Amino acid sequence: xxxxxxxxxxxxxxxxxxxxMATLKFIQPEKxxxxxxxxxxNEKHAIPENYNPKLTQLSNGIYIDSKIYPDLQKMFDDARxxxxxxxxxxxxxxxxxxxxxxxxxxxxxxxxxYSGNEAERLAKNWVAEVGxxxxxxxxxxxxxxxxxxxxxxxxxxxxxxxAYKYGFILxxxxxxxxxxxxxxxxxxxxxxxxxxxxxxxxxxxxxxxYLS
Ligand SMILES: [Zn+2]
Numbered sequence: 001x002x003x004x005x006x007x008x009x010x011x012x013x014x015x016x017x018x019x020x021m022a023t024l025k026f027i028q029p030e031k032x033x034x035x036x037x038x039x040x041x042n043e044k045h046a047i048p049e050n051y052n053p054k055l056t057q058l059s060n061g062i063y064i065d066s067k068i069y070p071d072l073q074k075m076f077d078d079a080r081x082x083x084x085x086x087x088x089x090x091x092x093x094x095x096x097x098x099x100x101x102x103x104x105x106x107x108x109x110x111x112x113x114y115s116g117n118e119a120e121r122l123a124k125n126w127v128a129e130v131g132x133x134x135x136x137x138x139x140x141x142x143x144x145x146x147x148x149x150x151x152x153x154x155x156x157x158x159x160x161x162x163a164y165k166y167g168f169i170l171x172x173x174x175x176x177x178x179x180x181x182x183x184x185x186x187x188x189x190x191x192x193x194x195x196x197x198x199x200x201x202x203x204x205x206x207x208x209x210y211l212s
Contacts, residue, residue: 037067037139037167037193040211043181046131053138055092062091065138068167068191072141075166084158085149089187090142093135102127134190140171142187156186164201167194176206 032048033039041047056066064072072088079086093101105127109119127133134140145155160170168191174184192200192207200210 035193037191038196038207038211039137039139040207041132041134041137042208043128043132047136051137053092055138058088058091060088062088063138064088064091064141065191068139068141071166071168071191071194075163075168078162078166079155079158082158083150084154085146086143086155086159087146088141089144090135091140092138093133095130095136098128098133098136099130102129134171134188139191141168141189141191142185143189144187152187159189160186163189164197165194167191167197169197169200169207171207173204173206179206179208 032051039047039051054066055063056069057063076086102123105123106116106119109122110116114122130136135142143155143159145152159168163170168189170186171188171190172180172182172185177183190207191197196210200207203210
């Protein structure tokens with residue numbers, strides 16, 4: 001009798017553990033691919049909780065994923081040789097910084113007279129929710145012009161033609177808003193590695209399409 005109880009107890013515990021594992025698997029966000037530089041992050045794919053980028057700090061204080069640093073550096077050197085002067089204006093953001101950005105945007109809409117619910121809805125059109133911004137990966141950079149020497153348009157145009165050679169893609173193109181869910185952002189570049197960037201550039205597709 002005692003032995004039977006023990007077996008029963010063991011079975012019940014085993015079922016609980018297995019059920020727990022199944023639930024965990026179910027709610028687990030995006031898995032980190034073998035080549036982590038092609039990880040998909042958007043409204044439907046959140047950054048895994050165990051994602052922990054290795055960072056490098058740029059001379060202007062902004063952090064980026066260490067892996068993208070050499071190619072970013074080379075891209076900027078070559079741009080300058082072509083007479084175009086880019087600067088990184090946004091790089092890695094912590095989850096706390098992303099949360100704060102969202103909070104600030106909601107408050108700015110509330111200050112404009114919108115209700116809390118409306119402000120939240122509107123803010124989501126402008127700012128990604130926590131865990132859903134590529135900036136929280138460290139693999140995305142916003143690139144603008146050093147306005148002493150270049151215009152933003154010159155920089156955006158140079159990047160659109162050349163960034164893929166260094167492993168960066170224009171992540172939110174003008175005609176792909178229905179796929180990316182984000183309005184055209186000529187400044188937002190995402191590192192995916194040189195081979196992937198070339199494929200995406202040549203086929204004129206998005207990261208969503210490349211991975212589907
Ligand atoms: Zn950006």
